[in-house]
Amino acid sequence: MFIIEGESLTKAYSSDAVLTNGIGKTVFFDLDGTLTDPKVGITTCIQFALEKLNVEVLAKNELTWCIGPPLLESFSVLVGKQHSEQALVFFRERFSDIGWKENTPYPGIEYTLVRLCEAGFHLHIATSKPHVFAKKIIEHFQMSQYFGAIYGAELDGTRTDKSVLLRFALSDTQVEENTTMVGDRKHDIIGALANGMHAIGVTYGYGSRQELLQAGATTVVNRPVELLSVLFT
Numbered sequence: 001m002f003i004i005e006g007e008s009l010t011k012a013y014s015s016d017a018v019l020t021n022g023i024g025k026t027v028f029f030d031l032d033g034t035l036t037d038p039k040v041g042i043t044t045c046i047q048f049a050l051e052k053l054n055v056e057v058l059a060k061n062e063l064t065w066c067i068g069p070p071l072l073e074s075f076s077v078l079v080g081k082q083h084s085e086q087a088l089v090f091f092r093e094r095f096s097d098i099g100w101k102e103n104t105p106y107p108g109i110e111y112t113l114v115r116l117c118e119a120g121f122h123l124h125i126a127t128s129k130p131h132v133f134a135k136k137i138i139e140h141f142q143m144s145q146y147f148g149a150i151y152g153a154e155l156d157g158t159r160t161d162k163s164v165l166l167r168f169a170l171s172d173t174q175v176e177e178n179t180t181m182v183g184d185r186k187h188d189i190i191g192a193l194a195n196g197m198h199a200i201g202v203t204y205g206y207g208s209r210q211e212l213l214q215a216g217a218t219t220v221v222n223r224p225v226e227l228l229s230v231l232f233t
Contacts, residue, residue: 023178023180023198023230023231023233024175024177024178024179024180025119025120025121025122025177026121026122026124026173026175026177026178026179026180027116027121027122027123027124027179027180027181027182027231028123028124028125028126028151028166028169028179028180028181028182028192028197029123029124029125029126029147029182029183030068030125030126030127030181030182030183030184030185030188030205031125031127031129031134031137031138031152032067032068032127032129032184032205032206033067033068033183033184033185033202033205033206033207034106034182034183034184034188034202034205035105035106035109035125035138035143036103036104036105036106036109036137036141037103037104037105037106037205038067038102038103039060039064039067040060040102040103041095041098041099041100041101041102041103042063042066042067042095042099043060043063043064043066043067044060044094044099044102045091045092045094045095045099046058046063046066046074046075046078046091047060047063048090048091048093048094049075049087049088049090049091049094050078050079050087052087052090053079053083053086053087053090055078055079055083058078064206065206066078067185067205067206068128068183068184068185068187068188068205068206068207069128069185069187070128070153070157070160070161071088071091072084072085072088072157072160075087075088075091095133096133100133100136100137100140101140103137103140103141105141105143106204106224107224108223108224108225109224110143110146111224111225112224112225112227112228113143113146114146115228116146116227116228116231117145117146119232121231122148122173122175123146123147123148124147124148124149124150124151124169124173125138125147125149125150125151125152126151126152126162126165126166126169126181126191127150127151127152127153127165128152128153128160128161128162128165128187129152129153130152130153130154130155131150131151131152131153131154132152132155133152134150134152135150135152138150148173149169149172149173151165151166151168151169151172152165153165161191162183162187162188162190162191162192163190163191163194163195165191166181166191166192166194166195166197167194167195170195170197178197178198179197179198180192180197180198180199180200180231181197181198181199181200182200182202182227183199183200183201183202183205183207184201184202184203184204184205184206184207184212185205185206185207185211185212186207186211186212186214186215188201189201189212189215189216189217190215190216193215193216198218199215199216199217199218200217200218200219200220200221200227200230201213201215201217201219201220201221202220202221202222202224202227203220203221203222204222204223204224
């Protein structure tokens with residue numbers, strides 16, 4: 001038994017736990033908005049790119065919708081498709097230097113990861129962010145030990161689509177049981193369902209409950225620790 005914020009969760013979460021929910025013990029996590037809050041880094045780097053292109057620089061709170069989807073798509077909206085690739089170059093100029101560190105793990109996420117690993121879950125990361133940056137972030141916050149593999153896009157844009165990325169990840173891991181994707185945006189849910197996965201949405205990131213449910217999320221949780229109740233059913 002363990003206690004969190006006054007709540008007593010009566011299940012003993014061990015590697016011998018038998019799951020009855022059909023979810024299975026392989027779980028893929030999104031990074032931005034699910035494991036860590038990247039708001040400062042991503043929005044500041046977008047502002048940097050907009051300024052470099054002499055485009056109106058929006059406030060950080062006006063740019064949070066860009067957190068989650070592939071950045072090239074977001075820049076196509078912000079500066080037009082013809083300037084989106086150059087905007088991405090400027091974004092990465094700052095992000096590769098300091099932006100990737102302007103990030104923080106969500107409260108309770110490490111506790112949740114520890115409990116899942118102790119119970120024998122196999123955890124991986126699937127993010128539209130280039131895997132070279134995702135790996136740096138996970139190592140920086142000392143979370144590498146919780147994950148078997150980190151799947152992300154290539155710098156040239158290959159596998160930024162979450163459906164394509166998850167198809168690649170599932171093939172690479174050769175998982176034979178049911179699998180789950182956990183993420184905060186509709187792209188995570190759509191990608192999961194396209195690959196026959198369970199899809200859990202989280203509202204503490206940057207997608208709304210409505211967005212996640214409309215995309216077809218199996219379940220929606222409000223805090224990282226609530227994932228334990230969903231996965232241990």
